[in-house]
Structure formats: C-alpha cells, structure tokens
Amino acid sequence: MEYLGKLSLLDETGKPFSTHIERVLRELLPRLRRQFPALKDEVCVSEVLEEAGRRIAEHERRSGPVEKLHGYAWVTVRSVAVSRMRLSSAR
Secondary structure, eight states: OHHHHHOOOBOTTSOBOOHHHHHHHHHHHHHHHHHOTTOOOHHHHHHHHHHHHHHHHHHHHHHOOOTTHHHHHHHHHHHHHHHHHHHHHHO
C-alpha cells in the first residue's frame, strides 16, 4: 500500500491526472482492495487505477464533468478490475 501512496497515477501521455480524478481514485483504493483481494501486486493495482482514470478522463473530454464522480469512478474501477481478473485467469 505504501507504493501507491508515493506514486502519482499517470494518463496515457505520462502526465498526472487532474486532481479531482486522482483524489477519487485514491479514495477508492481501500474499497478496491476489499472487493478484489486477489489483486495483491501493487503494480497491477496501479494499472487498474490508471486505466480507470484514463476512461474517466476520456468520458469527461467527450461529455463534460461527471456529476456523481465517486459512483462513476467505482463502476469504472470495478469494470477494469474484473477485466484484469478475467485476463489473468485465462492465462
């Protein structure tokens, strides 16, 4: 958990996400760990959060700010995590 505390989540261009996206993703980290205990690798967890952040940022570019960002972000994080779990179990 210390790893993500020191690491900045980055978008597809290598730049940090906007502060509101970064904040909500960090707030969802404990919930992600509870719901998906199989995601033990810190790198994998950060990849899930970064992919979710990219999807949220893209949605905001297309449609404007998300009104209920926390809920939208959780659904996005959960979707990315489930996809990641399916990929790893298929291997």
